[in-house]
Amino acid sequence: MFTLLSISVLLLLYIFAAPTHEGQNNVSMLLFNDKSAIRRRPSLDSVPFAQAHEGTKLEVVQVRSDWVQVSIKTNIAGWVQSEGVTIIPPPLVKLSYRQIARRSIILLVSKVGLVF
Incomplete structure (x- = not known):
């Protein structure tokens, strides 16, 4: 359980610190x-x-x-x-890697039952 929690925290830190390209004009x-x-x-x-x-x-x-x-x-x-x-x-719906990862983490946390 501790390992899963550690991995989740590290993954969250990486996601929120990673650069994003959401504001770029494409x-x-x-x-x-x-x-x-x-x-x-x-x-x-x-x-x-x-x-x-x-x-x-x-x-x-x-x-x-x-x-x-x-x-x-x-x-x-x-x-x-x-x-x-x-x-x-540009495409009407375009998610960044950060947005996709955030949604995946929320789903993972809700399935495992972890609360931050």
Whole structure:
């Protein structure tokens, strides 16, 4: 009984101390143009610094009328025209590993009859 209690306590400590990704924005988009210029500012006057090709999946940072700000890599962001792109929303129900583990622990504790 002591071993089960020790394992449960250690597991709870790990779950509540583990990092979570619940607040991250996971909205992405797909390009349907042959090529889209990625610009530093949302303007045709802004010089393109990169090209994204058809079928490229990019992370959406924000949307402004005819422009979409996208994240290319960790710290690189730019703007593409919204014409010819499709924005894909994140899944409606998405549980983190922490949420799943919490629910599993609650079920385990209720079945074994342990009270914390």
